[in-house]
Amino acid sequence: MPELPEVETVRRGLEPALVGETLALVEVRRPDLRFPFPENMATRLTGRRVEALSRRAKYLLADLDNGEVLLMHLGMSGSFRIEPAEGAEDVPGIFHHARSKLAPHDHVVLETGSGTRITYNDPRRFGFMLLVSRAELSEHPLMRGLGLEPLGNELDGQALSRLFAGRQTSLKAALLDQRLVAGLGNIYVCEALFRAGLSPFRKAASLAGTVRPGLRATRLAESIRAVLTEAVAAGGSSLRDHIQTSGELGYFQHTFRVYERTAQPCVKPGCGGTVRRLVQNGRSTFYCPACQR
DNA sequence: AGCTCGACCTGCACGC
DNA sequence: TGCGTGCAGGTCGAGC
Numbered sequence: 001m002p003e004l005p006e007v008e009t010v011r012r013g014l015e016p017a018l019v020g021e022t023l024a025l026v027e028v029r030r031p032d033l034r035f036p037f038p039e040n041m042a043t044r045l046t047g048r049r050v051e052a053l054s055r056r057a058k059y060l061l062a063d064l065d066n067g068e069v070l071l072m073h074l075g076m077s078g079s080f081r082i083e084p085a086e087g088a089e090d091v092p093g094i095f096h097h098a099r100s101k102l103a104p105h106d107h108v109v110l111e112t113g114s115g116t117r118i119t120y121n122d123p124r125r126f127g128f129m130l131l132v133s134r135a136e137l138s139e140h141p142l143m144r145g146l147g148l149e150p151l152g153n154e155l156d157g158q159a160l161s162r163l164f165a166g167r168q169t170s171l172k173a174a175l176l177d178q179r180l181v182a183g184l185g186n187i188y189v190c191e192a193l194f195r196a197g198l199s200p201f202r203k204a205a206s207l208a209g210t211v212r213p214g215l216r217a218t219r220l221a222e223s224i225r226a227v228l229t230e231a232v233a234a235g236g237s238s239l240r241d242h243i244q245t246s247g248e249l250g251y252f253q254h255t256f257r258v259y260e261r262t263a264q265p266c267v268k269p270g271c272g273g274t275v276r277r278l279v280q281n282g283r284s285t286f287y288c289p290a291c292q293r
Numbered sequence: 294a295g296c297t298c299g300a301c302c303t304g305c306a307c308g309c
Numbered sequence: 310t311g312c313g314t315g316c317a318g319g320t321c322g323a324g325c
Contacts, residue, residue: 001318034301034320058319076319077303105303124302126319169296178320185318239318240305282298284316297325307314 002058002074004150004183005231005252006243010080011055013245017082017116018062022049025085025111033107034075034128044131045070045110057146057182067134071142075126082245085117118245146182150224151232155181157218160207164217167204171220173281174204181224187237187259188227190286194258195223199292200285230255258286266291 002010026042038044049065062070102109108120108129120127132140147163148155163180164171174180175189184192193200196219198207207217236243236250239260243250253260257267258275266273266288273290 003318006318073319075302076317123304124317124319126302167295173296176319187318237318241318243318281296283319295325297323299323300321301319304317306316309311309313 001077001079001239001241001243002236003185003188004055004058005188005228005234006236006250007058007060007074007183008055008232009236009244009250010074011053011060013082014060014080014118015053017112017118017245018050019053020050021112021114021116022047023110024113025109027109028107029102029109030105030107030125033122033125034073035130037108037129038131041129041131044068056143057149057178058185059142061137063134068131069134069137071130071132071137071140072120073127073129073142075122075124075128077124077241078120078122078127079241079243080245081119081121081242081247083117083119085111085115145179147178147180148182150181150183151228155221155224157214157216157221160221161214161217164204164207169204170200170280171198171202171204171207172200172285175224176281176283183228184224186283187256188224188231190259191227191257192220192223194287194292195227196220197291197293199289200280200287202293258288261286 023045026045028037028042031037050062051065052063054061058073060072064070103121105121105123106119107122110118137143148159164174167174171193172189175184198216198220231237231252234250234252237252238249239253261275262277264275266275268291271288271291273288275286275288278285
């Protein structure tokens with residue numbers, strides 16, 4: 001499911017249910033996700049208060065009151081849902097009976113002190129959770145090598161040109177490389193390249209150009225910001241799963257201009273091209289051969 | 294060092 | 310119906 005906009009949507013959904021709350025009950029139902037959960041994770045989390053919930057690239061970071069951080073990644077198919085906990089009172093004296101049963105692939109269940117149940121579900125099990133001490137977080141192998149935060153202040157044409165300089169790989173592969181820019185995935189790379197009018201097959205190094213240096217890079221940086229900002233505002237994209245913690249769908253998928261639009265006409269006015277799908281580095285690339293150069 | 298590719302895992306849509 | 314194939318929002322590590 002999740003690229004940056006989906007992870008940010010999940011963060012915003014979890015924040016009110018989690019921050020300031022104590023983890024009263026923690027159940028790990030299946031430990032073997034991409035990495036095994038930390039030894040005794042349930043015990044180590046129980047009784048902890050969550051002080052903040054932030055995001056770095058596609059990672060969620062829950063600050064705990066003991067100086068540790070719960071580091072979470074949703075992989076391809078991870079999602080959270082929030083419901084009233086068992087026996088939680090909706091109105092004083094009236095117990096909530098609408099709590100749904102646990103579903104297949106519900107791997108972690110957290111119950112907060114105020115009677116909320118937060119369930120992590122992940123069919124493909126590419127996601128994971130880790131506990132890292134706050135002090136060591138920035139040097140953790142998963143965090144240390146991450147590139148620019150695309151909605152942060154540093155991402156602009158100049159930064160992109162510098163990062164891509166000398167790279168012989170394609171623009172598509174370079175944008176997917178989390179060590180350069182961190183948070184983009186297959187959807188938003190395709191969409192950003194379309195908006196910038198740049199071919200996914202162009203060499204990354206050519207972004208700087210020779211005639212009008214910086215122009216392409218600036219267009220690309222602006223396209224990345226625009227597509228991500230719009231997608232966050234739309235609650236992300238829901239392709240095959242729900243993504244919001246409420247179970248509601250994001251709706252940015254209705255705004256895709258090339259992704260999964262194979263053989264449909266290019267939406268750019270006057271272009272007349274047809275969207276094509278091609279496998280690049282083992283992943284589908286959607287693009288318009290007429291207006292992406 | 295940079296780059297490409299296979300592997301990890303489940304579910305679904307498709308064609309025969 | 311059942312079975313095989315290909316596809317899916319990610320990332321790591323092996324091997325050039």
